[in-house]
Amino acid sequence: MAGLPTITGFRRSPDGGRGLARDLRVRWALEEAGQSYAVELLDFAELKSHRHLARNPFGQIPTYASEGLVLFESGAILWHLGQEHPVLLPAESKARARAVMWMFAALNTVEPPIFESSLARVLERDRPWFAERQEMLEGRVRGVLGRLADRLGQGEWLEARFSAGDLLMVSVLRRLGGTGIIEDWPNLAGYVARGEARPAFQRALAAQRTEAEAVRARG
Amino acid sequence: MAGLPTITGFRRSPDGGRGLARDLRVRWALEEAGQSYAVELLDFAELKSHRHLARNPFGQIPTYASEGLVLFESGAILWHLGQEHPVLLPAESKARARAVMWMFAALNTVEPPIFESSLARVLERDRPWFAERQEMLEGRVRGVLGRLADRLGQGEWLEARFSAGDLLMVSVLRRLGGTGIIEDWPNLAGYVARGEARPAFQRALAAQRTEAEAVRARG
Numbered sequence: 001m002a003g004l005p006t007i008t009g010f011r012r013s014p015d016g017g018r019g020l021a022r023d024l025r026v027r028w029a030l031e032e033a034g035q036s037y038a039v040e041l042l043d044f045a046e047l048k049s050h051r052h053l054a055r056n057p058f059g060q061i062p063t064y065a066s067e068g069l070v071l072f073e074s075g076a077i078l079w080h081l082g083q084e085h086p087v088l089l090p091a092e093s094k095a096r097a098r099a100v101m102w103m104f105a106a107l108n109t110v111e112p113p114i115f116e117s118s119l120a121r122v123l124e125r126d127r128p129w130f131a132e133r134q135e136m137l138e139g140r141v142r143g144v145l146g147r148l149a150d151r152l153g154q155g156e157w158l159e160a161r162f163s164a165g166d167l168l169m170v171s172v173l174r175r176l177g178g179t180g181i182i183e184d185w186p187n188l189a190g191y192v193a194r195g196e197a198r199p200a201f202q203r204a205l206a207a208q209r210t211e212a213e214a215v216r217a218r219g
Numbered sequence: 220m221a222g223l224p225t226i227t228g229f230r231r232s233p234d235g236g237r238g239l240a241r242d243l244r245v246r247w248a249l250e251e252a253g254q255s256y257a258v259e260l261l262d263f264a265e266l267k268s269h270r271h272l273a274r275n276p277f278g279q280i281p282t283y284a285s286e287g288l289v290l291f292e293s294g295a296i297l298w299h300l301g302q303e304h305p306v307l308l309p310a311e312s313k314a315r316a317r318a319v320m321w322m323f324a325a326l327n328t329v330e331p332p333i334f335e336s337s338l339a340r341v342l343e344r345d346r347p348w349f350a351e352r353q354e355m356l357e358g359r360v361r362g363v364l365g366r367l368a369d370r371l372g373q374g375e376w377l378e379a380r381f382s383a384g385d386l387l388m389v390s391v392l393r394r395l396g397g398t399g400i401i402e403d404w405p406n407l408a409g410y411v412a413r414g415e416a417r418p419a420f421q422r423a424l425a426a427q428r429t430e431a432e433a434v435r436a437r438g
Contacts (some may be wrong), residue, residue, distance in 0.1 A: 057370035069313045076320035094288045101295035108329040129348035151276035
């Protein structure tokens with residue numbers, strides 16, 4: 001009686017269905033793994049409900065529940081899926097460690113300045129310091145991207161083959177979509193495009209877009 | 220010819236030896252594992268050297284090298300050590316997934332607002348917006364701490380036993396030392412104190428302090 005793994009996502013994503021919320025990372029990973037799943041969409045009020053806080057004390061999406069195991073943090077969910085799906089994490093121990101390394105690099109080194117910059121665009125747009133501070137933040141983002149671009153070079157993926165490290169890195173870089181920043185590094189722009197071209201990504205994006213449209217249609 | 224694992228740290232840490240740099244997390248983990256190690260201390264200029272960028276393209280410490288495997292990102296290094304040392308990651312698969320979850324939570328949910336707040340204290344102290352923005356940042360930090368404190372309750376650790384998830388969470392919370400913020404949640408303050416009281420933490424802290432003093436003594 002295992003049933004399908006169940007993940008959570010926003011009922012009304014702040015990004016309007018562009019697939020920038022963190023549930024897309026988990027959907028993409030499940031699609032790479034060929035694993036069917038169920039989705040529970042949550043209103044903002046439900047994120048702070050006792051029921052959801054029991055799954056994730058920080059009241060965020062996504063969460064993952066399957067066979068008595070409940071997880072939050074997209075990185076941890078991908079790591080868990082990678083235990084059984086080598087498309088996400090290679091079986092060989094050194095290659096696996098390097099893939100895990102890129103997962104942490106995406107989430108702890110590359111995402112924070114990108115996240116701060118997009119958060120400021122939402123929360124601090126009307127503050128008197130916005131323009132000056134945004135320039136500082138963009139400088140931090142560009143510093144990290146330049147290093148990443150140097151390392152990637154003309155490689156297809158960050159290591160010899162695609163892994164959950166690339167899945168997270170591409171997802172994090174997608175947050176910059178529309179800013180024009182990433183286009184200054186054509187190899188990074190190509191890397192993101194390669195990630196987005198994967199059939200599993202396309203299926204994940206379509207699934208969350210279909211759900212978002214169904215929610216809007218119901219009003 | 221394996222030799223000792225070699226990690227990197229700051230020759231002159233910006234925190235003056237209080238153990239807030241990220242190499243302490245790796246030292247602590249190595250001490251928990253009972254694993255001897257060598258340390259290579261780097262000047263700030265060396266962080267951007269070709270040699271170090273080959274280890275870590277982002278030019279940061281710590282890195283880890285052992286038996287042909289080179290890693291950066293403290294989270295990834297701890298994960299790797301946890302493969303052979305159950306004190307860091309339990310062997311049972313669900314318990315292990317929950318420990319990995321707390322590692323990601325420490326680094327991707329709890330550390331970013333704390334890091335932003337301490338970064339602003341360094342980089343934005345002289346800016347006209349500093350006080351007003353610091354209030355916003357402290358609000359974000361307090362929001363996350365409140366949720367974490369609710370989950371921890373009167374527990375000793377985040378799950379049934381100590382893991383690399385606690386090691387990282389305590390390390391991240393230690394960045395707040397001296398701000399007086401964490402003391403508003405006595406259970407979190409006690410949690411940090413329990414982490415710091417572990418003999419492995421004490422050995423790691425003493426080792427990096429001794430190195431820092433030796434560097435200062437050489438002038």
